[in-house]
Amino acid sequence: MAATMPRHTISGPSGNGLFTNGTPTRSWTVSTAKPVTYEVRFENGLLDPANPALAEAGNAAGTTGSRRLLVVEEQVQRLYGDRIAAYFAARGLDTETCVLPAHEQLKTMESAFRVVESMDGFGIARRHEPVVAIGGGVLMDIVGLAASLYRRSTPYVRVPTTLIGLVDAGVGAKTGVNYGRHKNRLGTYHPSSVALLDPMFLATLDQRHISNGLAEILKIALVKDRTLFELLAAHSKALLSSRLQPDDDPSDRRVAEDVLCRAVHGMLEELQPNLWEHQLQRLVDYGHSFSPVIEMEALPELLHGEAVCVDMAFTTVLARRRGLVDDDEAQRVLAVMDDLGLPVWHPACTPAAMERALADTVRHRDGQQRLPLPVGIGQACFVNDLTAPEVRGALEELRERDLALRSAL
Ligand SMILES: NC(=O)c1ccc[n+]([C@@H]2O[C@H](COP(=O)([O-])OP(=O)(O)OC[C@H]3O[C@@H](n4cnc5c(N)ncnc54)[C@H](O)[C@@H]3O)[C@@H](O)[C@H]2O)c1
Structure with missing residues (x-):
């Protein structure tokens, strides 16, 4: 929208009138802007009946609804279903629960249709009965997509139960499902009205999924x-073994x-000014240039965060070979990845796959x-001139490191 235009306009070729020089206006430009506000909040004790946060979440101001549709991921239902039901009963809300099995291969339109x-x-009464999505990133992406499609947009609340959910999938605007072999190929921008983050859920998450979120x-x-x-770097082992719940x-x-808090804050700082991703040069795309292809090629072997880590290891080596990161820094980064229980290499990373991934990106x-590349540790730049020989060289270096580590075990 031009800077001088009012925020909401309808205008014909020569102004806002119905007639131009006695003839009716026959073409119009419609321009409007939709403000978006949503809340992301850490909230301990979310399932404590004394805590009204979840019961009140997402209700349009001044309205009350006494029913909720809960969409709960299957494993979460097994672990927390009784507590969830007891919570809503204690808060006087009638619920229906849709239990959804959710993993990457079920991240499909069929699940969204369910x-x-x-x-x-x-x-659903759209204005005062927000759908409540309780589960990991896959479930939240599916429910978010269904909510954005249903009657062209229905409010929902996100309650992430995995680490990726807490620091990433639960806090942004994106929804989506996979299509064919393409990750998140169908999706929308539809943030939840409220995301309530309770790290208590991490207590039951297996360590591999903690590592996955740490990526x-x-x-x-x-x-x-x-x-x-x-x-x-200093607390990798303790963070892993305590599941961030010491x-x-x-x-x-x-x-x-x-x-x-630093992870969520950093993520939101990057997302907020560019929520609809009009700006294509995004720091948060770090680790996401090659990983979509790596993840889908390696499916079901690699989790999302693991594929992201392989991408980050690869781009760390690329950056070192360009002199953007020094030897010690690169070694430290790779060592922290090892300490966090994350892979830095996978056989799916063939030169052909990486070149295809780059072309897709x-x-x-x-x-x-x-392409975001690290500059030292804690900063990055963007490059547009990565070459196929560079890709092959960095891949070879990483593969050799992986072989050496394995033979030392
Ligand atoms: N929308 C976004 O902006 C965004 C951002 C990052 C990632 N994502 C998406 O998120 C997905 C990955 O999310 P994820 O890592 O949460 O995977 P996931 O949703 O598959 O959950 C991982 C596993 O954890 C189990 N689980 C969930 N909560 C649990 C709990 N509290 N205790 C025990 N087990 C539990 C589930 O059954 C599942 O098997 C990917 O599809 C990725 O594309 C989306």
């Missing part, structure tokens, strides 16, 4: 928050809280690579 069916069956935290650390990197030691608790980024 949610739509539940919404239809429930007879997205490491991403923020590597491109914009050196302090966060130092926290991860019981006793107040200083461990403080570290876990710092890590989570270039298409997605409007004809340019716009």
Whole structure:
């Protein structure tokens, strides 16, 4: 929209009138802007009946609704279903629960349609009965897509139960499902009205999924928050073994809280000015240039964060070979990835796959690579001139490191 235009306009070729020189206006330009506000909040004790946060979340001001449609991921339902039901009963809300199995291979339109069916069956009252999505990133992306399609937009609340959910999938605007072999190929921008983040859910998450989420935290650390990197480097083992839920030691608790808050803050700082991704040069794309192809090629072997980490290891080596990161820094970064239980290499990373991934990324980024590369630790730049020989050289170096590590075991 031109800077001088009012925010909402309808105008013909020569102004806003119905007639121009006695003839009716026959073409119009419609221009408007939609303000978007949503809340992301850490909220401990979300399932404590004394805590009204979840019951009140997403209700349009001044309205009350006494029903909720809950969409709960299957494993979460098994672990927390009784507590969830008890919570809503204690808060006086009638609920229906759609239990959805959700993993990467079920991240499909069929799953989104299952949610739509539940919404239809429930007879959602859009203004005061937000859908409540409780689960990991896959479930939230599916429910978000269904909610954005249903009656062209229905409010929903996100309650992420995985680490990726807490620091990434739960806090942005994007929704989506996979299509064919393409990750998140169908999707929308439809943030939840409220995202309530309760790290308590991490207590039951297996360690591999904690590592998986730490990869997205490491991403923020590597491109914009050196302090966060130092926290991860110094406390990797404790963060992993406590699942960011240390019981006793107040200083461990403080570290876990710092890590989570810095990760969410850093993520939102990057997302907010560019929520609809009109700007294609995005720091948060770090780790996401090659990983979509790596993840889909390696499916179901690599989790999302693991594929992101392989991409980050690869681009760290690329950056070192360009002199953007020095030897010690590169070794440190790779060592922290090892300590966080993350892979730095996968056989799916063939030169052909990586070149295909880059071509796909270039298409997605409007004809340019716009490839984020680390500069030291905690900063990044964008490049447009990565070459195929560079890709092959960095791949070979990483593969040799992986072989050497394996033979030392
Ligand atoms: N929309 C976005 O902006 C965005 C951002 C990042 C990632 N994502 C998407 O998120 C997805 C990855 O999310 P994810 O890592 O949460 O995977 P996921 O949703 O598949 O969940 C991982 C596993 O954890 C289990 N689980 C969930 N909560 C649990 C709990 N509290 N205790 C025990 N087990 C639990 C689930 O059953 C599942 O098997 C990817 O599809 C990715 O594309 C989206």
